[in-house]
Amino acid sequence: MSKLPYEVQTEPVTPLSILNPDGEIVDEALMPELSDEQLKEIMYRMVFTRTWDERAVNLGRQGRLGFYAPVSGQEASMIGSEYALNKDDFICPGYRDMPQIVWHGLPLYQAFLYSRGHQHGGQIPEDVHVLMPQIIIGAQILHATGVAMAFKKKGEKRVAITYTGDGGSSEGDFYEGMNFAGAFKLPVIYVVQNNGYAITTPYAKQTAALSVAHKAVAAGITGVQVDGMDVLAVIKAVRDAAERGRNGEGATLIEMLTYRFRPHSMADDTTKYRTKDEEGEWSLKDPITRFAKFLEKKGLWTDEDTARVKEEAKATVNEHIKKAEQTEKMTVNGLIDSMFEHTPAHLEAQKADFQ
Amino acid sequence: MAQMNMKEAIRDAMRVELKNDPNVYIFGEDVGKVGGVFRATEGLQGEFGEDRVFDTPLAESAIAGMAVGMGLQGFRPVAEIQFVGFIYEAMDQMFIQAARMRYRSGGRYNSPIVFRTPFGGGVKAAELHTDSLEGLALQTPGIKVIVPSNPYDAKGLLVAAIRDNDPVFFMEHLNLYHAFRQDVPEEAYTVEIGKANVVREGSDVTIIAYGLMVHTAVKAAEELEKSGVKAEVIDLRTLLPLDIETIVKSIQKTNRAIVVQEAQKTSGAAAEIIAQINEHAILHLEAPVLRVAGPDTVYPFAQIEDAWLPNPARIIKAVNQVLNF
Ligand SMILES: Cc1ncc(C[n+]2csc(CCOP(=O)(O)OP(=O)(O)O)c2C)c(N)n1
Numbered sequence: 001m002s003k004l005p006y007e008v009q010t011e012p013v014t015p016l017s018i019l020n021p022d023g024e025i026v027d028e029a030l031m032p033e034l035s036d037e038q039l040k041e042i043m044y045r046m047v048f049t050r051t052w053d054e055r056a057v058n059l060g061r062q063g064r065l066g067f068y069a070p071v072s073g074q075e076a077s078m079i080g081s082e083y084a085l086n087k088d089d090f091i092c093p094g095y096r097d098m099p100q101i102v103w104h105g106l107p108l109y110q111a112f113l114y115s116r117g118h119q120h121g122g123q124i125p126e127d128v129h130v131l132m133p134q135i136i137i138g139a140q141i142l143h144a145t146g147v148a149m150a151f152k153k154k155g156e157k158r159v160a161i162t163y164t165g166d167g168g169s170s171e172g173d174f175y176e177g178m179n180f181a182g183a184f185k186l187p188v189i190y191v192v193q194n195n196g197y198a199i200t201t202p203y204a205k206q207t208a209a210l211s212v213a214h215k216a217v218a219a220g221i222t223g224v225q226v227d228g229m230d231v232l233a234v235i236k237a238v239r240d241a242a243e244r245g246r247n248g249e250g251a252t253l254i255e256m257l258t259y260r261f262r263p264h265s266m267a268d269d270t271t272k273y274r275t276k277d278e279e280g281e282w283s284l285k286d287p288i289t290r291f292a293k294f295l296e297k298k299g300l301w302t303d304e305d306t307a308r309v310k311e312e313a314k315a316t317v318n319e320h321i322k323k324a325e326q327t328e329k330m331t332v333n334g335l336i337d338s339m340f341e342h343t344p345a346h347l348e349a350q351k352a353d354f355q
Numbered sequence: 356m357a358q359m360n361m362k363e364a365i366r367d368a369m370r371v372e373l374k375n376d377p378n379v380y381i382f383g384e385d386v387g388k389v390g391g392v393f394r395a396t397e398g399l400q401g402e403f404g405e406d407r408v409f410d411t412p413l414a415e416s417a418i419a420g421m422a423v424g425m426g427l428q429g430f431r432p433v434a435e436i437q438f439v440g441f442i443y444e445a446m447d448q449m450f451i452q453a454a455r456m457r458y459r460s461g462g463r464y465n466s467p468i469v470f471r472t473p474f475g476g477g478v479k480a481a482e483l484h485t486d487s488l489e490g491l492a493l494q495t496p497g498i499k500v501i502v503p504s505n506p507y508d509a510k511g512l513l514v515a516a517i518r519d520n521d522p523v524f525f526m527e528h529l530n531l532y533h534a535f536r537q538d539v540p541e542e543a544y545t546v547e548i549g550k551a552n553v554v555r556e557g558s559d560v561t562i563i564a565y566g567l568m569v570h571t572a573v574k575a576a577e578e579l580e581k582s583g584v585k586a587e588v589i590d591l592r593t594l595l596p597l598d599i600e601t602i603v604k605s606i607q608k609t610n611r612a613i614v615v616q617e618a619q620k621t622s623g624a625a626a627e628i629i630a631q632i633n634e635h636a637i638l639h640l641e642a643p644v645l646r647v648a649g650p651d652t653v654y655p656f657a658q659i660e661d662a663w664l665p666n667p668a669r670i671i672k673a674v675n676q677v678l679n680f
C-alpha cells in the first residue's frame with residue numbers, strides 16, 4: 001500500500017555500531033575515549049559476569065539461589081551501560097539487571113540474598129545509588145522518571161537510568177514514563193534491551209513498530225538504536241545520553257539489540273521457540289569474543305587473562321554465596337517491623353503468633 | 356482561627372506544609388493554575404511557584420510512580436489522583452510499589468508520599484468518580500488510610516500525613532468539601548493518625564462510621580434520641596491503623612454496635628472492623644454487630660444514588676435490630 005501524503009513518516013533506524021564481529025573498529029570517529037586500563041577493566045567485568053552467570057545457573061539448579069534470570073549474551077549492554085555512568089547516577093533495574101547494580105556498588109552477596117528472598121538483599125548501602133530489581137515490568141521506568149525529576153528539582157547534574165526488555169516496552173508505564181520525561185525534560189535514560197524475546201514471544205509478535213527506538217518519537221524524546229553486542233557502541237550511546245541529560249537536554253530512549261544465550265529464566269525450554277540457526281548466528285556476535293579480539297590485537301588481553309578472571313570470579317562468587325548462606329535468616333517479626341516506620345498496634349499484636 | 360470548609364482546610368494543610376518543608380511538592384492533573392477540579396489546590400501555585408506545585412500529563416500510574424521515585428530521593432510528594440475511580444490506573448504504583456518500598460529495601464528507602472483523592476457519593480457525579488475504594492487500600496500492607504469527616508480533622512490529619520514517613524492514602528469525601536464551616540487554626544497542627552474520635556456519647560449502642568457517614572450516623576442518633584435510645588457515635592478518622600481501643604471501650608459500655616460504610620457491603624472496612632470487634636470484645640456483645648452499607652452492586656448512575664447510599668432510616672433500622680436481638 002502506498003503511503004498517504006499526510007501520513008507521518010518514519011524511516012528505519014541504523015543501529016550504532018563501532019566494533020565489527022572481527023573486533024575491528026568500523027568508525028574511529030565514534031570511538032569513546034577510554035584508556036587501555038579502562039578497556040581491560042570493561043573486559044574484566046564482562047568475563048567476570050559471564051562466569052558469575054554460569055555459576056548462578058548452577059547454584060539455582062542446586063537450590064542455593066532462588067529466582068534468577070540469566071544474562072549471558074547481554075554483557076555488553078549491561079556492563080557497558082553501567083560503565084558509561086558516574087558513580088552518583090541512579091539505576092532502576094528490571095529483574096534481569098543484576099549486573100548493572102552490582103557493578104554500581106551493590107555487594108554481590110546481597111544480590112544472592114535478593115535471589116534467595118532475603119530482604120537484606122535490597123538494603124542498598126548508603127553510597128550506592130540503585131534500587132533492587134523490579135519484578136513488575138515497567139514499574140521501575142516510572143521510579144527512574146521520579147528520581148530524574150528529583151535530580152532536576154535539586155539542580156544536581158545526575159541522571160537516572162532504567163532498563164526493561166522489548167516485552168516491557170509494551171507496558172503502559174513505559175509510555176507514561178517517556179511522556180513525562182518529554183514533557184518535563186528530565187535527565188533520564190530508558191534502556192530497552194531487545195533480546196528478541198519476551199519469555200517466548202518474539203519481537204515480531206510484540207509490536208508492529210519499526211523499532212523500539214521509534215517509540216521515542218511520540219514522546220518527544222531522543223530515540224537511538226545500538227548494537228547491544230558491541231560494548232563500545234553501548235558506552236558511546238549511554239555517555240552521549242547521560243551528557244545530554246546533564247546538560248538539560250532531556251531524556252533518551254536507547255534500544256539495544258542483544259540476545260540472551262540462555263532461557264528467559266531457569267524454567268523454560270528454548271527449543272520450543274528458538275532455532276539452532278538463530279542461536280548460532282547470534283553466538284557469532286558474542287560480545288565477549290568480539291571485544292577480546294579487539295583487545296588482543298591491541299596487545300591488551302590474552303587467553304590467560306580470560307582464564308585468570310574466570311578463576312577469580314569463581315572464587316569471588318563462592319565467597320559471596322557462602323556469605324549469603326551464612327547471613328542470619330529473616331524472621332516474621334522482623335518482616336512485620338519492616339512495614340511501617342513505627343509498627344502500629346494491630347501489627348504489633350500479630351507478632352504474638354510468631355514468637 | 357478562621358472559618359473554613361473542608362476543602363479550604365485541606366488546601367490550608369498543603370499551604371502550611373509547603374511553607375514548612377521545602378521537600379513538599381504538590382502535583383497531579385490540573386492542580387496548578389486552576390487548583391484542581393475541586394479547587395483544593397487553588398492559589399498554591401501562585402503562592403509557591405510552578406516548581407513546587409505543578410500540573411502533570413494525564414497518566415495516573417506515572418503520577419504515582421514519579422512520586423515513588425521522588426520519595427526515595429528525599430522529597431515528600433503530595434500526589435493528587437483527580438477522582439477515586441482512576442486509582443485503578445495507579446494501583447500498582449500506590450499499593451504495590453510505594454507500599455512495599457520499605458519492606459523491599461530492608462528499610463533503606465521509604466515512601467513519604469500522600470496520595471490524595473476525592474471520593475464519595477451523593478453528588479451525582481459521573482460514573483467511577485464517587486466509589487468508595489478504601490477497601491482496596493486496606494487489603495494492601497504498608498499503606499495508611501485516612502478518611503476525614505470535618506474541616507478541623509482534615510487539616511490536622513493531612514498535615515500529619517504529609518509529615519509521615521510512610522505512604523498515606525488520603526480520601527476526601529466530595530459531599531463534605533463544602534458541607535459546612537468550622538473553626539480551623541491557621542497555623543500548622545496535627546491530628547494523630549490512628550486515633551478515633553467519639554463525636555457523640557451514648558450508652559445504648561455504638562455506631563461506628565467514617566467520612567460522610569459520620570454525619571448520617573449523627574442524624575440517626577438524634578432521631579433515636581427522640582425514642583429514648585442513646586447512641587454513641589465514633590468517627591474513625593483513620594481506617595488503617597484502626598483505633599480498635601476506642602471501639603472496644605465504647606462497646607464495653609454499650610454492648611451493642613453497628614458499622615456504617617458507604618462502600619459495598621462485602622469484604623470492606625466494616626467487615627474488618629467487625630472481625631476485630633470479635634477478636635477483642637466478643638464477651639461484651641449482647642447482639643451481633645451489623646453492617647449498614649451499600650449493596651454489592653456497581654455504584655449506580657446518579658438517578659438512584661440517594662436510595663443506594665446508607666441513610667438515617669437504614670441506620671435506625673439496624674440499631675433497632677441489635678437492640679431487639
Ligand atoms: C506486569 C508484569 N506482567 C507480566 C510479568 C511476567 N513476565 C516476567 S518476564 C516477562 C517477559 C519480559 O520480556 P522482556 O521485557 O522482553 O524482557 P527479557 O526477559 O527478554 O529481558 C513476563 C511476561 C511480569 N513480571 N510483570
